[in-house]
Amino acid sequence: xxxxxxxxxxxxxxxxxxxxxxxxxxxxxxxxxxxxxxxxxxxxxxxxxxxxxxxxxxxxxxxxxxxxxxxxxxxxxxxxxxxxxxxxxxxxxxxxxxxxxxxxxxxxxxxxxxxxxxxxxxxx
Amino acid sequence: xxxxxxxxxxxxxxxxxxxxxxxxxxxxxxxxxxxxxxxxxxxxxxxxxxxxxxxxxxxxxxxxxxxxxxxxxxxxxxxxxxxxxxxxxxxxxxxxxxxxxxxxxxxxxxxxxxxxxxxxxxxxxxxxxxxxxxxxxxxxxxxxxxxxxxxxxxxxxxxxxxxxxxxxxxxxxxxxxxxxxxxxxxxxxxxxxxxxxxxxxxxxxxxxxxxxxxxxxxxxxxxxxxxxxxxxxxxxxxxxxxxxxxxxxxxxxxxxxxxxxxxxxxxxxxxxxxxxxxxxxxxxxxxxxxxxxxxxxxxxxxxxxxxxxxxxxxxxxx
Numbered sequence: 001x002x003x004x005x006x007x008x009x010x011x012x013x014x015x016x017x018x019x020x021x022x023x024x025x026x027x028x029x030x031x032x033x034x035x036x037x038x039x040x041x042x043x044x045x046x047x048x049x050x051x052x053x054x055x056x057x058x059x060x061x062x063x064x065x066x067x068x069x070x071x072x073x074x075x076x077x078x079x080x081x082x083x084x085x086x087x088x089x090x091x092x093x094x095x096x097x098x099x100x101x102x103x104x105x106x107x108x109x110x111x112x113x114x115x116x117x118x119x120x121x122x123x124x
Numbered sequence: 125x126x127x128x129x130x131x132x133x134x135x136x137x138x139x140x141x142x143x144x145x146x147x148x149x150x151x152x153x154x155x156x157x158x159x160x161x162x163x164x165x166x167x168x169x170x171x172x173x174x175x176x177x178x179x180x181x182x183x184x185x186x187x188x189x190x191x192x193x194x195x196x197x198x199x200x201x202x203x204x205x206x207x208x209x210x211x212x213x214x215x216x217x218x219x220x221x222x223x224x225x226x227x228x229x230x231x232x233x234x235x236x237x238x239x240x241x242x243x244x245x246x247x248x249x250x251x252x253x254x255x256x257x258x259x260x261x262x263x264x265x266x267x268x269x270x271x272x273x274x275x276x277x278x279x280x281x282x283x284x285x286x287x288x289x290x291x292x293x294x295x296x297x298x299x300x301x302x303x304x305x306x307x308x309x310x311x312x313x314x315x316x317x318x319x320x321x322x323x324x325x326x327x328x329x330x331x332x333x334x335x336x337x338x339x340x341x342x343x344x345x346x347x348x349x350x351x352x353x354x355x356x357x358x359x360x361x362x363x364x365x366x367x368x369x370x371x372x373x374x375x376x377x378x379x380x381x382x383x384x385x386x387x388x389x390x391x392x393x394x395x396x397x398x399x400x401x402x403x404x405x406x407x408x409x410x411x412x413x414x415x416x417x418x419x420x421x422x423x424x425x426x427x428x429x430x431x432x433x434x435x436x437x438x439x440x441x442x
Contacts, residue, residue, distance in 0.1 A: 001150075002150035006144070006149040006152070009149055021318055029315075
């Protein structure tokens with residue numbers, strides 16, 4: 001289940017980052033033609049209005065994409081947790097056991113230099 | 125299906141594993157020991173159950189980038205480890221890890237893991253042999269360096285190390301990726317900037333292959349995407365370990381040997397024939413084997429490679 005949650009999170013983050021990147025590219029690509037058009041006498045005001053609409057449209061679209069992704073991701077996350085509450089608890093117990101074993105291993109190694117160092121040879 | 129999923133996760137870990145680990149993503153692979161395809165609990169009881177009469181020699185196999193321990197499987201399901209177990213009385217262990225982490229980070233983790241393995245092993249240990257494929261060979265070197273710095277007990281038992289297609293001097297493919305992303309970022313255009321950002325998403329582990337970084341100092345504090353900067357610090361070869369290098373070549377043709385190597389790692393890098401500008405200790409060339417007709421991946425599961433490894437082991441037993 002950890003992996004399903006991981007996949008869900010990764011897909012969500014990929015869409016989030018991808019959306020922000022594409023939004024940035026779209027806004028930057030449109031900047032040059034709008035800048036040029038605003039220099040044409042008489043067009044500055046209407047072009048800046050259209051630019052405002054365009055930028056708002058692009059940003060709103062991507063905000064909605066990210067919001068929808070977040071909502072979908074959170075929903076999937078809740079469903080995954082609901083489908084396997086036992087696995088979630090077992091996963092937490094496994095992590096506690098393995099960190100306990102790791103600590104025990106480290107204590108064992110510290111207490112038993114002889115089992116690996118029963119020669120006096122130094123590594124360097 | 126299960127095997128394909130594991131392979132896909134292994135590849136993902138190689139590509140963006142540092143990101144997965146940093147964000148606590150459940151797809152990140154935690155370094156662990158594997159035996160017969162399953163994670164092995166490093167406890168005396170678990171190991172005693174596998175080895176009621178524990179051999180006095182251990183061999184540890186470490187896979188390469190974007191891979192899992194499955195890369196060691198030969199026809200018939202054997203691996204170099206299982207064959208060394210049957211033919212020369214070793215106890216074989218495989219390691220699976222997140223190959224997207226920095227090589228030095230994996231080296232430190234492997235140092236700790238080998239300490240745990242040694243502490244849990246239910247019998248005396250006379251010898252440890254290390255076998256690394258591709259990036260795995262660099263992770264082994266980094267682990268021995270970390271172990272040497274920390275005075276780790278397991279290190280004194282390491283008598284031999286085998287590096288199969290390991291890019292001790294780095295790989296041209298990663299250097300090309302670095303140059304490409306730098307060039308794209310230098311162009312002031314939103315699309316090329318975006319492509320550069322995508323190319324630079326590759327993991328720290330991949331970037332370490334540019335010059336074969338083994339130490340934290342080789343990359344910490346530096347721009348990961350600076351153009352072709354070799355910041356390697358010396359990692360002396362430990363004198364009590366006999367280093368064996370196996371390189372592959374697509375064909376027996378000299379031009380192919382020199383230009384292509386095994387298609388991913390050039391010959392000079394795989395046999396560690398370092399020059400001063402490589403900022404790497406040159407490897408002694410007494411224990412080098414160049415095997416024609418083997419590509420990079422094949423080096424991990426080929427009978428000719430195993431024959432060479434076995435021959436070296438038998439030579440040293442006499």
